[in-house]
Amino acid sequence: MNVTVENLGPCKKLLRVELDLAAVDAAFASVTKEYQRHAQLPGVRAGKAPRDLILNSFGPRIDEEVKRKLISDAYPKALEQEKIRAAVQPDIEEIQFGRGQTLQFAATVETQPEFELPEYKGLPVKRETVVITDDDVDKALNVLREQRTDYKDVARPVTAGDIAVVNYTGTCDGKPISDTAPTARGLTEQKAFWIRCEAGQFIPGFTEQLHGMNAGEKRTVNVDFPPDFVSAQLVGKKGVYEVELAQVKERILPEVNEEFAKSFGTESLDKLRAGIRADLEADRNSKASRAVRDQIIQALLGKVSFDMPESIVLQETRSVVYNIVQENQQRGIPKEAIEQQKDAIFANANASAKDRVKAMFLLNRIAEKEGVKVEQQEILERVQAMAQQYQMPIQKLIKQLEERNGFGEIHEQILVGKVLDFLQLQAQVEEVPASAPTA
Incomplete structure (x- = not known):
């Protein structure tokens, strides 16, 4: 086999491969014999068909199979011969093939980047110390209380903490809110809508204006949509709501006692608190570990620079763009506004994609050097967990x-996780106080 290599640029090469006549003839003979052995032809016993009859009946199919077989065998051997590490499947073209002649083809291949691994052991990172206080447990218990809330109709004015059941219509600049924000129909009109009368609920400033209302009373409520409002088209605008209070409901929270604890399947309140503490600790440890991993990745990214395969970066960029567009659409941003920002969206997505792809190559190279591997049993266990989820x-x-190369993705996820576990164990970890404890 004769192979010539032409550099087309960073991470891109052109291979020209030629197989000699003997290899082509041998492949034709092998495939033709297989057809003779298994072909079903009228009036001919299986395995007894003459070669000429086989060629007349299946010639084009044999030609195609021989060509496919020769190329699929020759391409990886050419890579191995030239010590080329392919990053993606090649583009095969310029195929010259036929009986009685050599096989020639060209393969344009994007290669894995060439770089020296930076020092990856002993990276300095900071890890927030996980401390669960009694106050943290109390806050989590209050969340559980909220889940078991009962409601009682009351004949009195609305006060803070009540549930106001309202009918309302909303306008912006004198028109229904849905004219300004088509995806925000729920903000335009509602019947028997439950609103918890506490600051920050629904639209900022809305619930405070309901205080003192009685069932059957009507009131005009004016609001300013804040900069971080979920519907982007309404940000900075003023809304006017005509509100009718249908009912006032008082929230009845259960007492935190032994009976309350048993309703969650625990033997006692102490055991419920202990379980909550363990869950909070596990959650915060997980968050702290993710933060350490992010620091490790950022440290590695800053230590080395190299070119990357364009097609992989482009594919990852498209994935990031898709996620950004989906997120913006869910926030209610119209397609026209997204289209106007397409250049900025693509630029941000491309920068993010380059970091992701760069990290992937770095972590995979570390896996090779350290002998980190993924076992089939690990993939099976992940698939079983996914099926259950x-x-x-x-x-x-x-x-x-x-159908979608999902096993390759799972393999990559497990491998990256194992490498990051390894790097985390090797890192120089400085414990620091938690910046903002959360329940």
């Missing part, structure tokens, strides 16, 4: 994964 038969999930 999605409440899907495992065979159906396996089929879906096979």
